[in-house]
Amino acid sequence: MYFCTNMLPSIEQKKATSEGYFIDAKVAENSELIGRSVEANGLRHLESLFLVEIVRKGHLISPVSPSEVIQCSDRLIFCGEVTKLLQLGQFTGLEIFAEKNGTLNSNLTEVVVRQESIIVGKTLKTTGFRALFDAAVVAIRRDGEQVSGKLGDVVIRSGDFLVLAVGKDYKTRTNINKNFLVLSGVEPESRINGWRAWLSIGGFISIIVLAAFGILDLLEGLVLLLGALLFTRSLTTNELVRRFPVDIWLVVSSAILLSNALVNSGVVVTLGDFIGQYNDPSYVYIALIFVYIATWLMTEFVTNNAAAALMFPIGYTIALGFGVDVLPFVMTVAFAASGSFISPYGYQTNLMVFNAGNYRLNDFVKMGLPVSVVYAVVVLVCIPVFFPFK
Structure with missing residues (x-):
């Protein structure tokens, strides 16, 4: 297999990044990332998210070296699957625009910008996006072209894909269908931490051990663990249905x-x-x-x-x-x-x-x-x- 690898096509990062969503995150003053390199912070080992650019004091750093040291107020531009964006929550002081408004944990919605939309040719900063639609743009994707720079400074084009964190009044706005084609809801994948993580891991290991010694039937044990995870809200029914391999x-x-x-x-x-x-x-x-x-x-x-x-x-x-x-x-x-x-x-x-x-x-x-x-x-x-x- 090693000697045949030259028969495979080379994968260019530029092509890969042009097909993923771009997510803009800001390094706050209290962030634990400051003063440490990209490699030391673990920013190169995220699941399906890649750090492609850093915007620093108006200057663009791309590609990002593993030894690049993170500074305060840096804008980190990630590319990849938008469902994985909650991974960024594990870094203290790394802020996503929608998160500051308290809407990131709500259901996300994927839309396409219509040709006649009033935001075409404008940036998110100048349009007053939240006031217009009661929604915040979490990520953007543009087919066939790489998006570069801060999310708020990107000039919107017709055909752009946006992922929105929507507010309570979003569905009542009459201008949504005039400006966007609504594709579907997007549910971000969350991670469990603390005692819920220990419950999941410890419960699974305990059931395997009990089943190995014949104390508890494996299927019955797994059903009990599933019930415990649902009862403690470590797992939701919506996530269970979404992950079920139908x-x-x-x-x-x-x-x-x-x-x-x-x-x-x-x-x-x-x-x-x-x-x-x-x-x-x-x-x-x-x-x-x-x-x-x-x-x-x-x-x-x-x-x-x-x-x-x-x-x-x-x-x-x-x-x-x-x-x-x-x-x-x-x-x-x-x-x-x-x-x-x-x-x-x-x-x-x-x-x-x-x-x-x-x-x-x-x-x-x-x-x-x-x-x-x-x-x-x-x-x-x-x-x-x-x-x-x-």
């Missing part, structure tokens, strides 16, 4: 239902009878290869759980048809379902890297094909050795 559950559930349908309809039995006619032991290894290839093809387009759920009964039936131990076929399905290297769509991590790295499908094919071949050879050679057919 799409993954839908795919896996559909695969399991399809697997049961294959069994109940007699397709698996028919397949077993067909294989029973050709149960020559010399073909068992060919059947193992067939199971691997079929599972591998599925896992490249659906999730590994779905591929395993679909192929498990088939592999199990093939093993019974040959009259051999089922474990080699079960392990083949398990390993093949985890062998998604060529396609970005079969595995969630692949898809995350696909978007973040600006990769193309042929990049995955160039890098993943040799890995898949080597992986398949190793699996198909080793499984009969470590898991004999008889």
Whole structure:
């Protein structure tokens, strides 16, 4: 893999930052960041947020060196996912504009500036934005172009994406639809601290230990912990619903239902009878290869759980048809379902890297094909050795 990295496209920070939201934060007089470098303050290790610029006394510092020392009244310009902005709250004296007005913890709203909006061609300072819309701009994004400088000094253009922290009267304002296209609500991801953090970590470890010693059932323990987190407001029902992986559950559930349908309809039995006619032991290894290839093809387009759920009964039936131990076929399905290297769509991590790295499908094919071949050879050679057919 190391020698093939030159085959991948280089990721330019400028292109990456032009696609993220820009967040402006001011270093207050009492900030713990003052007098320490960017690296020492941990500003380079935030999740999905990147420090791209520093505005200091009218001068722009970009790119920002890790050794750059933070000074009082610096404006730190971050770029990235706006849902991660509450991470900045861990730094004492780092102020976001909307936070000073007490609206940052409310639901955020994402809007697009209309062409006929009265704020087009003006800065946020000169428009009196809060008075007009009872909202504060938390972040801004402009497709195809990097936004630079302090948020209040950016000249607004039509088509700009804004994230607003809205006040109580926001929904009653009649000028919202005239100036913006409202896209959706944005819920910032919060972090738990103090005793709630200890409750979450300690409770999880305790349940694992109790389940390991057979004192408490794992599922029951996790349900009790979930109830405790909801009761103590360490977790909200809205956050629980938002984080629930509905799409993954839908795919896996559909695969399991399809697997049961294959069994109940007699397709698996028919397949077993067909294989029973050709149960020559010399073909068992060919059947193992067939199971691997079929599972591998599925896992490249659906999730590994779905591929395993679909192929498990088939592999199990093939093993019974040959009259051999089922474990080699079960392990083949398990390993093949985890062998998604060529396609970005079969595995969630692949898809995350696909978007973040600006990769193309042929990049995955160039890098993943040799890995898949080597992986398949190793699996198909080793499984009969470590898991004999008889």
